[in-house]
Amino acid sequence: MPEYRLHCFAQSGNSYKAALMLELCGLDWEPVLVRYFDGATRAAEWRSDTNAMGEVPVLEHGGRKLTQSGVILTYLARRAGRFGPENEDEELDILRWMLFDNHKFTSYFATHRFMLSLAGKPSDPAVLSFMRGRVDAALGVVDTYLAKHTFLVGNRATIADLSLAGYMFYPNAETGYDLSLSHPNIHAWRQRLVALPGWKPPYDLMPSALPAT
Numbered sequence: 001m002p003e004y005r006l007h008c009f010a011q012s013g014n015s016y017k018a019a020l021m022l023e024l025c026g027l028d029w030e031p032v033l034v035r036y037f038d039g040a041t042r043a044a045e046w047r048s049d050t051n052a053m054g055e056v057p058v059l060e061h062g063g064r065k066l067t068q069s070g071v072i073l074t075y076l077a078r079r080a081g082r083f084g085p086e087n088e089d090e091e092l093d094i095l096r097w098m099l100f101d102n103h104k105f106t107s108y109f110a111t112h113r114f115m116l117s118l119a120g121k122p123s124d125p126a127v128l129s130f131m132r133g134r135v136d137a138a139l140g141v142v143d144t145y146l147a148k149h150t151f152l153v154g155n156r157a158t159i160a161d162l163s164l165a166g167y168m169f170y171p172n173a174e175t176g177y178d179l180s181l182s183h184p185n186i187h188a189w190r191q192r193l194v195a196l197p198g199w200k201p202p203y204d205l206m207p208s209a210l211p212a213t
């Protein structure tokens with residue numbers, strides 16, 4: 001059995017953050033499909049045995065079950081000695097970006113995408129429009145920052161970049177954004193991540209939790 005097992009599904013950008021890190025570090029890992037759209041993460045058994053928070057990703061390693069993508073990225077950076085901080089200032093800066101990501105960047109972008117294309121029913125236009133405003137604000141912060149920075153922390157890719165990039169590689173039809181037109185600095189940063197050896201998009205790294213169309 002592979003050393004690392006990632007409970008995940010391809011539509012989950014939070015899972016993609018961990019899957020991409022495992023892949024870029026060349027670690028011995030396998031994805032374990034979580035049937036999210038069938039309610040797997042809401043089952044009492046999942047919550048008691050796997051993650052009390054009812055979320056993916058969950059990383060199994062050496063008897064541990066780690067949850068929260070930021071924790072998983074931090075753990076893997078320490079284990080692999082890659083994409084982590086080089087000093088305390090960088091450590092705090094990475095934490096700062098990952099908290100911003102979890103609260104605003106990934107959070108609003110993923111929720112907007114879910115409502116737009118994955119919920120399986122039409123969303124209230126007023127709620128969707130509110131969410132899009134929040135997404136635009138968060139994207140704007142990052143696009144402005146990346147106008148003057150190659151990566152989020154230091155001048156190399158770190159787990160801060162992998163965290164914020166979690167939802168940046170899904171098709172425009174899913175996200176409702178063509179970032180190459182709307183946010184050119186995010187797009188250029190995205191291309192720098194694609195150039196990392198071993199980079200793969202989410203649907204190539206994890207199994208889908210939806211039936212093939």
Ligand SMILES: N[C@@H](CCC(=O)N[C@@H](CS)C(=O)NCC(=O)O)C(=O)O
Nearest residue numbers: 012013014054055056057068069070
């Ligand atoms: N902050 C968490 C967010 C994880 C999360 O929201 N995962 C979604 C899938 S992408 C989930 O499992 N949601 C289940 C639910 O909210 O019921 C992380 O970074 O791991």
